[in-house]
Amino acid sequence: MNEEVLGRLKAAEEVFWKNDGYKHHEVMEDGAFTMDDIRAAEERLSKFAPLIERLFPETSGQKGIIESPVMRLERMERHLDGVYGTALDGSLYIKRDDILPISGSVKARGGIYEVLKHAEDLALADGLIDEDLDYAQFASDKFRELFSHHTIVCASTGNLGLSIGIMSAKLGFKVEIHMSADAKAWKKAMLREYGVDVIEHMDDYSRAVEVGREEAMRRDDFYFVDDEDSVTLFLGYAVSALRLKAQLEEVGIEVNRDKPLYVYLPCGVGGAPGGITFGLKTVFGDAVHPVFAEPTHSPCMLLGVMSGRHDEISVRDIGLDNVTIADGLAVGRASKFIGKTVGDMIYGFYTVEDEALLKLLAKLRDEEGMKLEPSALSGMPGAYKLQQKDPDMTPGTHLVWSTGGDMVPDEVWRKDYEEGQALLGDE
Known part of the structure; x- marks a missing residue:
């Protein structure tokens, strides 16, 4: 373990660590998942x-496909050039998952x-699907009746x-969502408006997962969506890389080893950035370099x-309190599945203070x-932090992956x- 980096982590200081276990794409071709899975x-x-x-009629413009645009950040890039006292060697873009339909965050994908895959599995097992009809049939009463006897946790x-x-x-499912102490009140209120049973925990995220998993295991009609260990979530997130490739080609952005793509991903337990990273490395290979961003706490x-x-290690084990304004990233113990699956695909990691996010x-x-929530800003300084750490890096395109913001109530965001x-x- 890098003792200098560990010391700065313990002091809750901003730090950049270039992953010394980072591997080339060809080394990973015998992995557990493939392009076919994506x-x-x-x-x-x-x-x-x-x-x-x-x-969700708001998706009609994209014919039911849940996807976000890629946008150039020229004015923000000029601002950050001034903050860091250097011009970015490349161009700064943002992936607008903060405006994804339905839930307004990166989590809309996975x-x-x-949920859709579980609904399909239940419908197939019950013989409900009419092969002569498209999947809009899932909105009919016979499907809702089936799903009403099942609970998603x-x-x-x-x-x-x-x-x-x-x-x-x-x-039409019954739903139980176990929320950790750091979850925002407006998110709990919105879920209750949909008839969701929100169960609040006074502990952190890991404890909420543990209780939810234990409850689901006691009932055959309960299905637990495990953010720490779900292959289905993982592959749902990975799909974004296929779509990103098409988006970049549309605007004429080349991605190859001589013109690499650097992607800055906010990270909590690791599910969403991990799935996206797997997709990126599968689609772009050595031409892409994922970098994870986390709060200092x-x-x-x-x-x-x-x-x-x-x-097997928590941030509390090194004296940190796991308290941050970036509620979606307030996780003290990382996913074992993600770390072991994509750890060597991550180019580097850095941390950001709450004040910097605001x-x-x-x-x-x-x-x-743009209206983003605090956690979604953690990717914003990544290109400059990487350039400071590695001034000889190959120039390329820098993509900040936004995570949420559109659904935040105006008075909360204000x-x-x-x-x-x-x-x-x-200042």
């Missing part, structure tokens, strides 16, 4: 597109995909709970991968008119914005 997930989502369009700091809860409730994936102990939130609104403005004013 394509199968993409095909299933396409089959369900007519249903999604019927249940979470909704897992999930543990969440917020955004996964929204995606699981909203889609499950729309299909919750660097669980960095700690787990750097130590090699994965889920300042970035305010500045992004002022410069680009408080974060005003706090960020005040911090900027104090």
